[in-house]
Amino acid sequence: MSAAANEYDYVIVGAGTAGSLMAARLVETPGVTVCLLEAGPADTNPNIGFPPGFMKMIFNPNATWGFMAEPGEGLNGRSIPAIQGRVVGGSMAVNGMVYTRGQAADFDKWAQLGNPGWSYDDILPYFRKTESNTDKGDAQYRGHEGKLPIVALDWKNELVDTFIKSAGELGIPHNVDYNGKSQAGAGVYQYNIGKGKRINTARAFLHIARKTGRIDLRVDARATRVLFEGKVAKGVSYTDDKGASVKTVMARREVILCSGAINTPRLLQVSGVGDPEHLREIGVDVVKALPGVGQNLRDHITPRTVVKVAGATSLNQIANSKVKVAGQMFQWLRNKPSVIGIGVVLGQIFWKSDPALDNPDMLVTFTPGSFKEGFLGVLDDVPGMTLGAWQLRPESSGYVKARSTDLFEAPAIQPNYLAAEKDRNVLLSGQKLIRRLLNETSLKKYVVEEMMPGPSVQTDDELKAYARRQALAGYHYCGTCKMGPASDPLAVVDATLKVHGLDRLRVIDASIMPDITSGNTNAPTMMIAEKGADMVKAAA
Ligand SMILES: Cc1cc2nc3c(=O)[nH]c(=O)nc-3n(C[C@H](O)[C@H](O)[C@H](O)COP(=O)(O)OP(=O)(O)OC[C@H]3O[C@@H](n4cnc5c(N)ncnc54)[C@H](O)[C@@H]3O)c2cc1C
Numbered sequence: 001m002s003a004a005a006n007e008y009d010y011v012i013v014g015a016g017t018a019g020s021l022m023a024a025r026l027v028e029t030p031g032v033t034v035c036l037l038e039a040g041p042a043d044t045n046p047n048i049g050f051p052p053g054f055m056k057m058i059f060n061p062n063a064t065w066g067f068m069a070e071p072g073e074g075l076n077g078r079s080i081p082a083i084q085g086r087v088v089g090g091s092m093a094v095n096g097m098v099y100t101r102g103q104a105a106d107f108d109k110w111a112q113l114g115n116p117g118w119s120y121d122d123i124l125p126y127f128r129k130t131e132s133n134t135d136k137g138d139a140q141y142r143g144h145e146g147k148l149p150i151v152a153l154d155w156k157n158e159l160v161d162t163f164i165k166s167a168g169e170l171g172i173p174h175n176v177d178y179n180g181k182s183q184a185g186a187g188v189y190q191y192n193i194g195k196g197k198r199i200n201t202a203r204a205f206l207h208i209a210r211k212t213g214r215i216d217l218r219v220d221a222r223a224t225r226v227l228f229e230g231k232v233a234k235g236v237s238y239t240d241d242k243g244a245s246v247k248t249v250m251a252r253r254e255v256i257l258c259s260g261a262i263n264t265p266r267l268l269q270v271s272g273v274g275d276p277e278h279l280r281e282i283g284v285d286v287v288k289a290l291p292g293v294g295q296n297l298r299d300h301i302t303p304r305t306v307v308k309v310a311g312a313t314s315l316n317q318i319a320n321s322k323v324k325v326a327g328q329m330f331q332w333l334r335n336k337p338s339v340i341g342i343g344v345v346l347g348q349i350f351w352k353s354d355p356a357l358d359n360p361d362m363l364v365t366f367t368p369g370s371f372k373e374g375f376l377g378v379l380d381d382v383p384g385m386t387l388g389a390w391q392l393r394p395e396s397s398g399y400v401k402a403r404s405t406d407l408f409e410a411p412a413i414q415p416n417y418l419a420a421e422k423d424r425n426v427l428l429s430g431q432k433l434i435r436r437l438l439n440e441t442s443l444k445k446y447v448v449e450e451m452m453p454g455p456s457v458q459t460d461d462e463l464k465a466y467a468r469r470q471a472l473a474g475y476h477y478c479g480t481c482k483m484g485p486a487s488d489p490l491a492v493v494d495a496t497l498k499v500h501g502l503d504r505l506r507v508i509d510a511s512i513m514p515d516i517t518s519g520n521t522n523a524p525t526m527m528i529a530e531k532g533a534d535m536v537k538a539a540a
Contacts, residue, residue, distance in 0.1 A: 016090015074418030315369025389430030
């Protein structure tokens, strides 16, 4: 493939979780060529592979987009960071590495919404295809032959063990595999980590597939428009990171958008696909009226409880001791269990806010460490632990809107966190479960002081008010180009992920989720890419 080639079988926009996997799967077909455009730089930053490097990456302008959400009424008018990866590997180059598939019922609902082929039974093989699960997961659910390593936490910590034991004391059973038959219960997290290093779809798939010589990965290449002839997508225009010059690249077969749930709808909007009224406002001619583009923005949100502890080792003591860090580093270099080779959250409880429910609707996450002011960044000087309350399927929904046709101007991102009363109530149940863990179980013996929200916050209203003033995003943006039948006025893609009413254009990333999944969104996005790749190949 010559460097000057300007026509490929497929043009993919975005080398993130979905795009990196998609490109690799497409070139499995002999002779197929792919041009993969990535707005960010190559993934050479050593902090990508180094799990604790996460904290240095999420606010790094060379690795993330630097977006802020619009002020939210449900957050007392606060505007909070809306982090998205902008580097080869995408958000999976900067994320928390947690591997969570969600619940079977999530995908059965997708199918019930009019999306044939997306029930849990239909999509389970795609989850299994990607992963090489090194634990003894049930082969009915878990994959062992894929290229992406998934490991359960192997670093032992007394606080994590006690957290799981304490859940048991409240009647919540231990679940060894929340990605297996059932999500319900308490246990340790699983991560996309191999030999102590972050492995994302760029590292597990893309870079290996590039050895075919048939993937032209162009970095610092920001797509500015999808180019249409009538209703047919023919190519993409793009510019470098400074907007210096505009180039084009053409697709013989399809243009595939994998730019993530914030940037994919924005690119469609500036290309003339969206709500006609919004397109008029930003001065774009309508190619196809699809009012759902950018709507249905979903995310998780979490208020955190921060506790000062004594009597056990927390991450804070390790991080603040050169000797302990050196010891952990030594272990990590020998590929032994070490605090260096793990994700950001360690323990979880997936549970029900109401015993009458069939499936968990809330989550409590556990980290045997605490950060200054409760925000990810610098670990506290004093020993601590952090517990996060989450609602698994928030109903609050917002939008992404391009403010102009300038791809260098951040879009308006409004997730409308905590707008739905149900969301506030389920989150409250999670906050109360945390209080019970701290006050009624074995975990209590380590508690010196609850630093946040602290003893002054007691009533339901006070806990809800704390969530409004402290909660931060999950960064699990999805739903903004939702999949659904043409009869759904807000559907953007059909069940084959083709954009309604247009030819040779698909969206294959977190945007297409019709509803948010019960947990982190990276594993479902990989599943979408695996299934999407099969559908693209079948159409060739
Ligand atoms: C800080 C953070 C922590 C998270 N933690 C977890 C976790 O622990 N577990 C989990 O399951 N999920 C987590 N997530 C969410 C998960 O990473 C995402 O759901 C997933 O990566 C989405 O994949 P995607 O392919 O849709 O988009 P992305 O992976 O974001 O990829 C989109 C790519 O497209 C590129 N792009 C965008 N616009 C353009 C353009 N115009 N031209 C060219 N390229 C473009 C971007 O730069 C990016 O590389 C986290 C996310 C973040 C940001």
